[in-house]
Amino acid sequence: MGPGMDDRATQVLRYIVEDYISTAEPVGSRTISKKMGQALSPATIRNIMADLEEMGFLVQPHTSAGRVPTGIGFRYYIDHLLLRRSLARGEVDQLNLAALEEGTPADELVRQASRLLANLACQASVVILSRPDQQKLRSVNLMRAATDKILLVAVMQGGHVQHRLIDGEPDITGDEIEKINAYLNDLAEGLTLPQLRVRILSELRKEKARYDRVMHRALTVGARALADSGLGEVFVEGRANILDQPEFAEDVQRLKRILRAFEEKSVIFRLLDRAMSSQAIQVSIGSENPVEDLGDVSVVASGYLQGPSAVGSIGLIGPVRMDYSRVIPLVEYTANLLTTMFGQR
Amino acid sequence: MGPGMDDRATQVLRYIVEDYISTAEPVGSRTISKKMGQALSPATIRNIMADLEEMGFLVQPHTSAGRVPTGIGFRYYIDHLLLRRSLARGEVDQLNLAALEEGTPADELVRQASRLLANLACQASVVILSRPDQQKLRSVNLMRAATDKILLVAVMQGGHVQHRLIDGEPDITGDEIEKINAYLNDLAEGLTLPQLRVRILSELRKEKARYDRVMHRALTVGARALADSGLGEVFVEGRANILDQPEFAEDVQRLKRILRAFEEKSVIFRLLDRAMSSQAIQVSIGSENPVEDLGDVSVVASGYLQGPSAVGSIGLIGPVRMDYSRVIPLVEYTANLLTTMFGQR
DNA sequence: ATTTAGCACTCCCGGACCAAGAGTGCTAAC
């Protein structure tokens, strides 16, 4: 809290931010005066505003326009002034993921959550899943997919399922696959796939079973593929919502930058990565976020857990002028919902 | 070919369409005259243009603007006038899906194809996969996913893999799962999942094995889930490319309609469904396509096969003013590529 | 010593108006 940041000033800042959030227009002294019940005249407000501008909380788009909060202004608002709105009953109802079909795969669950969140918040919503090669395994299985093909199926502790096809193994019998499965599952639990692989490799040196080759092959393909896909899954939902935001609607260049960013896994990943490790909500305002191309959007995100380990992160992307009082509880609730749902799995 | 559609008129139509495709601006008589090597004066061209307009091939945005081809004009161009450009070497190289990691799942393969196609064509690209409950099975397997959970994994003949989680089966042994698998795989091949289910149900009436419940449960969950997810998978890539098209760049309403449509599985499905059943390329121009909201885009799509059966369809979505001579071969090639790649699986 | 009213000033925005340019349709000549 800077010098001269007295109570009245923060009040005014709050009103300005809130008005700006709802109108998307620079806000003038007269408006604020009215909003504060005429307790202070426009002229006084103007003085306060001038102070706030000097401190970096506000800017004027041009002389003789109202003020607009800066990133710093928003930051201060969020850190000190924000009153969270609790969720309305209807909102909670709409987020009812439990209504999903029994047995829905984890990916689909997460994607649905994202979609619902996007609709409720009227923003674009994004989910990332942690890198598959860093997730711990729950179980690994091989199964015959065709005469000369074997499918490697890995179930992660988060409930996510990964699979790869292994070619050209026509001569292995069902029994042998069985044995491999039993063997794998003894070792697999709690390891990552790459870890499992090195573990097996060292074991293999000792005993020389007939199915060495298959298992070796499977693990190599599996581990390499997972390492290769590098980043985890990324889902973006509700892209169209950003077109509803007046700040983006006009400027096609900006839109293009944002949409392009949405198509790059790595960018989205960088954006939400920070939130993944923490369950607390993270808000990056404009240039605070780690992607230069998205210097004019805000990201509100939170990680979610599977048991003790962070498996992903869900959030919203929208204009800096977001309704944080609504959006933050929404994201928080959704992330918690995911955590509890995965807890039951 | 309408009355009075002489050679010269078609020539003029071709030039107009092609010029319009490359410039996105109404084209005037002077331009065409020059393009035809001054063989005809602008005045003559104007007469021909007036004829073409009367026949419905052209329109004027306003008096004293050049002409723009109508949907009918484009249709005629595509059906009778189009000269396909063969693909450049570099283009083929860029579509090199074979370079993908060995064992990449079918979904990922298809998505990559879509992405590459989108980049090459500078349009949005879309893939649909046929409804999972209509695809024939190659094999079905249950596997233990956790102490009280079983994972149902179904490999389709197209190489697509579906999975669902089945809850609360702690008391079944690995051996029993084995038996179920053996039993299932005897029956499964070539059936759809719902078919398999009714088949099993009738069998179950006869013998009462201990693992009835699990199998029944698995099939019910599987079949219902698949029926429920209704449509197949849909992937959209290269959305940002539509912002490069001048006809969409300005009009935000239109953009929003298109982006929203992209988020609705069912819409995309309706759009590409027709193409799925045929290997020949399908071109829907503007209002020809079955989605009202997308009355101002064209769709170029083609189905692809897995062996004898159509499993999906890939295509491009863009402005009516697309470079069909380039885009059609591209889509065709990509679809064929997918067909051959799936052939090897 | 604040607060406020008053006022001059600045800047944006929308509408009116105009000139240039592009393209047409028609007519009359080739």
Next chain:
DNA sequence: GTTAGCACTCTTGGTCCGGGAGTGCTAAAT
């Protein structure tokens, strides 16, 4: 049948202007 010529239409971009919104400053009021 083709084309040159010409009058006409319509868009586009630029300029100009007036109104409105909002400010900063100053001087009066509390």
